[in-house]
Amino acid sequence: MSKKIKVKKRGNELGFQIFMISVRLFGLRGAYGLLYIVCTYYLLFDRAAVKGALAYIEKRFKEEGFFKQYWRVYLLFVSQGKALIDRYAIASGHEGFTMRLKGFDSVKEIVNQSKKGCIFLTSHVGNWQVALSCLKELNKNIYLVMRPEDNVAVKKSLRIDSEEEKKVRIISPEEDFGGIIKMTEKINSGDVVSIMGDRRYGFPALDVDYLGEKAGFPFGAFLIAASLECPIIVLLTAKLSHKEYLIDFNNVIRPKYDGKKEKRQQLKKYVQEYATILNNYAESYPYQVFLFADVWTEVSHNKIIL
Amino acid sequence: MQESEEKRLVEIRNKLKVLLVDHLSLEDVKPEDIKDDEILFGEGLGLDSLDAVEIVVLLQRNFGLEVKDMNKGREIFYSLDTLAKYVAANTEDKSE
Numbered sequence: 001m002s003k004k005i006k007v008k009k010r011g012n013e014l015g016f017q018i019f020m021i022s023v024r025l026f027g028l029r030g031a032y033g034l035l036y037i038v039c040t041y042y043l044l045f046d047r048a049a050v051k052g053a054l055a056y057i058e059k060r061f062k063e064e065g066f067f068k069q070y071w072r073v074y075l076l077f078v079s080q081g082k083a084l085i086d087r088y089a090i091a092s093g094h095e096g097f098t099m100r101l102k103g104f105d106s107v108k109e110i111v112n113q114s115k116k117g118c119i120f121l122t123s124h125v126g127n128w129q130v131a132l133s134c135l136k137e138l139n140k141n142i143y144l145v146m147r148p149e150d151n152v153a154v155k156k157s158l159r160i161d162s163e164e165e166k167k168v169r170i171i172s173p174e175e176d177f178g179g180i181i182k183m184t185e186k187i188n189s190g191d192v193v194s195i196m197g198d199r200r201y202g203f204p205a206l207d208v209d210y211l212g213e214k215a216g217f218p219f220g221a222f223l224i225a226a227s228l229e230c231p232i233i234v235l236l237t238a239k240l241s242h243k244e245y246l247i248d249f250n251n252v253i254r255p256k257y258d259g260k261k262e263k264r265q266q267l268k269k270y271v272q273e274y275a276t277i278l279n280n281y282a283e284s285y286p287y288q289v290f291l292f293a294d295v296w297t298e299v300s301h302n303k304i305i306l
Numbered sequence: 307m308q309e310s311e312e313k314r315l316v317e318i319r320n321k322l323k324v325l326l327v328d329h330l331s332l333e334d335v336k337p338e339d340i341k342d343d344e345i346l347f348g349e350g351l352g353l354d355s356l357d358a359v360e361i362v363v364l365l366q367r368n369f370g371l372e373v374k375d376m377n378k379g380r381e382i383f384y385s386l387d388t389l390a391k392y393v394a395a396n397t398e399d400k401s402e
Contacts, residue, residue, distance in 0.1 A: 176380050184359055184363075220355075263329075
C-alpha cells in the first residue's frame with residue numbers, strides 16, 4: 001500500500017553551508033556570484049536538469065531558437081539558485097527581506113470561520129518556503145506533504161519537527177495510501193495541509209491546458225477538498241526585487257461534486273482553474289517556474305494502484 | 307445471538323457494496339458483483355489511494371465512524387469483509 005518515489009537529489013548540506021558562509025562573508029550579492037559558476041557546471045554536465053528545464057522553456061518561449069532557449073535554461077538555473085540562497089538566508093535570520101502579502105486577511109477569515117481545516121496548494125514556483133512564517137500566524141497545525149529524507153536541509157532550515165516549531169509537521173506521500181488517510185484526518189481536525197499541485201510523481205492526473213499544451217496535473221488535493229468540503233488556497237510566491245517577495249493568497253478554489261457520476265472527471269474544471277493561475281504566473285515571472293519535469297509528455301490517467 | 311450478528315454483518319456488507327459502487331469510480335461494477343471477501347485495493351476491486359478518501363467520508367456520513375489510526379486503517383481497508391466487521395464492531399445494532 002505504500003509507494004517509493006524516486007527523485008534525483010542535487011546539492012548537499014556541504015554545498016548549502018558554502019553558500020551560507022558566502023552570504024555571511026560577502027553578503028547576498030556575493031553569494032549570488034558563486035551561482036554563475038555552479039550553474040554553468042549544471043548547464044554543461046547535468047543533462048537531466050537541462051532536459052527538465054527545457055521542457056518548460058520550450059513551451060514558455062516557443063517562438064525562439066534552440067540557443068536562445070538554452071540561454072534561458074541557464075537564467076532559470078541562476079534564478080533558482082538565488083531562490084535557494086534567499087530561503088536559507090531568511091531561515092538563518094538574515095535581515096532586510098520584505099514580504100508583501102496579498103489576500104492574507106481573507107485567508108485568516110476563511111481558516112478561522114471554518115470548523116474544518118483547509119488545503120494550501122503550493123507549486124514549483126517562486127519560493128513557497130518563505131511563506132511558511134506567515135502560515136504559522138494562522139495559529140493552526142501545518143502539515144507539509146513531502147518526502148522527509150529528500151528534504152533534510154529544507155527540514156533543518158524550516159525547523160520542521162523541532163521542539164520550538166511544533167506546529168509544522170511532515171506527512172510523507174510514501175506512507176500507506178499515499179498519506180491520504182492522515183491528510184483527511186488532519187483536515188477534519190481543523191488543521192492545514194500543504195500539498196504540491198503541479199507535479200504528479202506517479203500519482204493520478206488529469207489532462208489540462210498549461211502553457212498552450214495538454215499537461216498531466218495531479219488531482220488528489222482537489223478530490224480531498226471536494227470530498228471533505230474544504231477550500232483550497234493556492235499559495236503563490238514570487239521574488240519581486242532584491243530582498244523583496246510577494247506572497248499571494250488571493251486565489252481560492254472550492255471544488256464541489258455535482259452528483260455522483262464520474263466524480264474524477266468533474267474535478268477537471270478545478271484543476272484547469274489552478275493550471276490557468278499557474279499559466280498567468282509563468283507569464284508574469286518566467287524565470288521563477290522551477291518544475292524541472294516534462295509534465296506535458298507524462299501520460300495522464302486517473303487511476304493508480306498503490 | 308451468533309445468527310443475529312451474522313445477519314447484521316450481511317446487511318452491513320450489502321450496504322457497503324451499494325455505497326462503494328455509488329460513490330467510487332468503479333466502472334461497470336454492480337453491488338452483486340462484489341464478493342463478500344473482495345480485496346479492496348490493488349488486486350480485487352482495484353481501488354487506489356484516492357478512493358480511500360471516499361471510503362473515509364462514506365464511513366463518516368453513513369455510519370458516523372472516523373478512521374484515525376493509520377495502522378488500523380490498513381487492516382480495516384483490506385477487504386470488504388474487514389471493513390464490514392469494523393463497522394459492525396463500532397456501531398450499535400438498531401434492530402435490537
